Each structure stands twice: as structure tokens, then as C-alpha cells.
Amino acid sequence: MKINMYKILLLLSITAFISCSEDDEINDKSILDTATPELSELDQWIRQEYVNPYNIEVIYEWSEYEFSIERYLYPATKENVQPALEVVKHIWIDSYTEVGGEDFVKNIAPRQLALSGGFNTNPEGTITLGFAEGGKKIVLFNVDFIDYSSRENIQRFLNTIQHEYTHILNQTKPFNEQAFGEITPTSYNPNWYEETDSAANEEGFVTAYASSSIIEDFAEMVATFLKYDNDGWNDFIDNISNPQARQDIRAKESMMAEYFNQAFGIDVYELQAIVQEHTDEVI
CATH class of the missing domain: 3.40.390.70 (Collagenase (Catalytic Domain))
Known part of the structure; x- marks a missing residue:
């Protein structure tokens, strides 16, 4: 009985092998588009x-x-x-x-x-x-x-990538969050969307979103700074009525410039000028 069972299993194995070989010959092409x-x-x-x-x-x-x-x-x-x-x-x-x-x-x-x-x-x-x-x-x-005919529209679109790229730079080489956050330590607000940009300016932030956290404050500083030429940036700060707020934004500007210089060897004021030059060319 054992010998007969062995013969049956051997016969089944040979049959399966022959079947697989025949299938391989038939299905020699991949079903995937290569x-x-x-x-x-x-x-x-x-x-x-x-x-x-x-x-x-x-x-x-x-x-x-x-x-x-x-x-x-x-x-x-x-x-x-x-x-x-x-x-x-x-x-x-x-x-x-x-x-x-x-x-x-x-x-x-x-x-x-x-x-x-x-x-x-x-x-x-x-x-x-x-x-x-x-x-x-x-x-x-x-x-x-x-709207490629609108400088303001293009600046708003590019503000996004300048902001997000700053996060990537910060992840590559961190800035001093503690020192930066101490400039306006009590004014950060998770409900930033309840405040206008102009009101946030009077508290030492370049936008309302900047007041949401320290890392967003830094990224908004860079993006907003690059939105203006140097004269426009100075006018923006000079139009803030609160002297302390103007001083706070200048302190953040100084830390931003120091970060770019020390971390990447970049003069942020030169970068600002070139960004504006390239924006003019796009318009």
C-alpha cells in the first residue's frame, strides 16, 4: 500500500511539474506594462x-x-x-x-x-x-x-513658498527659538485668525499668522521681508504706530539676518534685492 501511495504521489508531482512547465511556456510575458x-x-x-x-x-x-x-x-x-x-x-x-x-x-x-x-x-x-x-x-x-499681471497676487503666491522654504532651512540648521521667542514672549496666540494683520503689527508681528507660534513667526518674518524691497520694508515698519512693536520687529529682523549669515553665508538684504529684481522681471 505504501509503495502504491508513493507511486501515486510521484505521478502527481510529475504531472504538476509538466503542467507548470507548460504554463510557463504559455505565460512567458508579464501582465504588467513595462x-x-x-x-x-x-x-x-x-x-x-x-x-x-x-x-x-x-x-x-x-x-x-x-x-x-x-x-x-x-x-x-x-x-x-x-x-x-x-x-x-x-x-x-x-x-x-x-x-x-x-x-x-x-x-x-x-x-x-x-x-x-x-x-x-x-x-x-x-x-x-x-x-x-x-x-x-x-x-x-x-x-x-x-494673476500674473498683479504684483500683489504673485507676491501672495510666492509668500507661501518663501515661508515653507524657511521651515526647510530651519530644519536643516535650526535658529535660536528661545532667544527669538523672548522678543515678544507673551503675545503668541493660537487663535491668531481672530486678529487682523494690522492689529498684530501693533504687537510686534509682521502678520497675524506670525503670532501663532515662534517657528511661524520666524518664517513669516522671512517671507514678509522678501515681499518688499528695502524702502518698502522700512515704510512697512515706520507705519506701525507702536514704538515698542517697531523695535520688536527690528530685533527679529536682526536675528533673521544673523541666522542667514551664520548658518548659510547669505546676506539676506542682498537676497531681498534679487527677489525683487526677479519679481519685476516676472511682472
Whole structure:
């Protein structure tokens, strides 16, 4: 009986082997599409301007893994992608490259830029223009609503990436949060959205959002500073009526300039001038 059982098992094994061999011959082609996808003109441009020189991937097609499904968001209209990226490159990347050197952004940059067409509206009525994730990705919203003839509109859009890039710089080389926070220690407010920018100015903050936390205060200082030329920046501070608030913002400006110089060897006033020059060229 054992011998017969052995013969049966051996016969089944041979049959299974022959069947598998026949299947292998029949199914010798992969069911996966391994062909190299064709790149559109936009994809080729992105590869040339972002991927190859800076190793920055641009995500503009919709993915549920890149954007919150709890918000009413949608992909940027394709014809709006390249104009937005051209502005981002010239005002942000080219400016830092000119001041910090050819490899500055190559070494310190998000590895992904994700673009959304619409606005990201929050329950309390505020609008998130962008955010950074772990220093690796920056998400930008309202790409479909950039008015390239309006300096104010372009500045608002670029303010987002200047702000988020500052977070990435801070994650690379931290600033002195304790010393910076001691300038206006009692005025930070998690409910910043209940206050206007002008009211926040009188308390020593460049925007209301700057009063939300120390790290956001620093990032808003950089983004707001780069929004103006030097004369405009001085006028902005001079128009604040509270002398102590003016003094506090100047103290934060001094710490900001010292941070850029010591951490990265960058003259933030030179950076400001070049950002404005590049903004003029875009307009």
C-alpha cells in the first residue's frame, strides 16, 4: 500500500511539474506594462528645469495620497502648471542660487512640489495657501487663480513658498527659538485668525499668522521681508504706530539676518534685492 501511495504521489508531482512547465511556456510575458511611458511637453520641461538640475519631483496630476480627501480640492489645470512653476523657479530658486551659489538649492530643497488648482479652505474660514511636510515636500494651492499681471497676487503666491522654504532651512540648521521667542514672549496666540494683520503689527508681528507660534513667526518674518524691497520694508515698519512693536520687529529682523549669515553665508538684504529684481522681471 505504501509503495502504491508513493507511486501515486510521484505521478502527481510529475504531472504538476509538466503542467507548470507548460504554463510557463504559455505565460512567458508579464501582465504588467513595462514600457517606458511617453513624456508630454510639460513633463519634459519639468524634467529639464526641476528634476535633472535640482532633483525636485513635481506632482500636478491628482492623487488621493498627495492631497486631503476631506477638503474640496482638485488638480491644477494643466495649462496653468508651467506658468506657476516658471514663477516659482525664477523668484525662489534662481534668487537663492544667485546669492547662495549654484549648489545651494540642489543641497537644500524639498524633493517634491505638489500643485493643487483650488483653494484649501479651513473650517474657521482661513485659507491654507501651502504647507511643508517634513522638509521633503511643499504643497501649493490655488494655482488656477494666479494673476500674473498683479504684483500683489504673485507676491501672495510666492509668500507661501518663501515661508515653507524657511521651515526647510530651519530644519536643516535650526535658529535660536528661545532667544527669538523672548522678543515678544507673551503675545503668541493660537487663535491668531481672530486678529487682523494690522492689529498684530501693533504687537510686534509682521502678520497675524506670525503670532501663532515662534517657528511661524520666524518664517513669516522671512517671507514678509522678501515681499518688499528695502524702502518698502522700512515704510512697512515706520507705519506701525507702536514704538515698542517697531523695535520688536527690528530685533527679529536682526536675528533673521544673523541666522542667514551664520548658518548659510547669505546676506539676506542682498537676497531681498534679487527677489525683487526677479519679481519685476516676472511682472
